[in-house]
Amino acid sequence: MATSASRTYEQQNDEQLDALHSKLRTLRGITIDIHDDAERQNRELDGTRDYLSSFASGLSQSGRNATRAFGGAGGISQLRMIVLVVSFFIGFWITWKAVRWFFPSTSS
Template identity: 35%
Template structure:
């Protein structure tokens, strides 16, 4: 017949074993979550890589098409196309500049909390 101290030690061992088992379950759960997240991130990176590859192919195709169309056309047409592109960029810049000026206030902030005075 086991003594009281042996029974107490056995009960403590069982409690520690149960505690260790719970920690192993938690660690396994965390490991599985990390694996799932890693797989999701790898899938996202693959999709992003495929998207960039498709974009690169499309850009090269457009560039080749543009080169062929410009080679067949006159020099005046090339200059006109360049002028349209430059004009569009300048116009877009002006619109953005005017739009950004419309949203700002000209009154400086008061020195206390950085809010604008009205």
């Protein structure tokens, strides 16, 4: 009788051990998937950081080129550029009004 009970306990232990092994395999698979996803995200973040660094470098270079093209760091040349742009828009507006006055619309 004792051997029958011990055999039953041994069988239950083996079943529980198999269930535990199955859960461990599932947990290991999930852990590997999480690790792979974290590595992929890290590569993606590295690529984004490199892209943004390149963009910032290009933007900085464009700013330096614009400063050089417009005559320094905010001198009289910048004021002349502002006056030129404002004068252009005022001239365009006056021309548009004159054309509308000389050639009115024929729609009823």
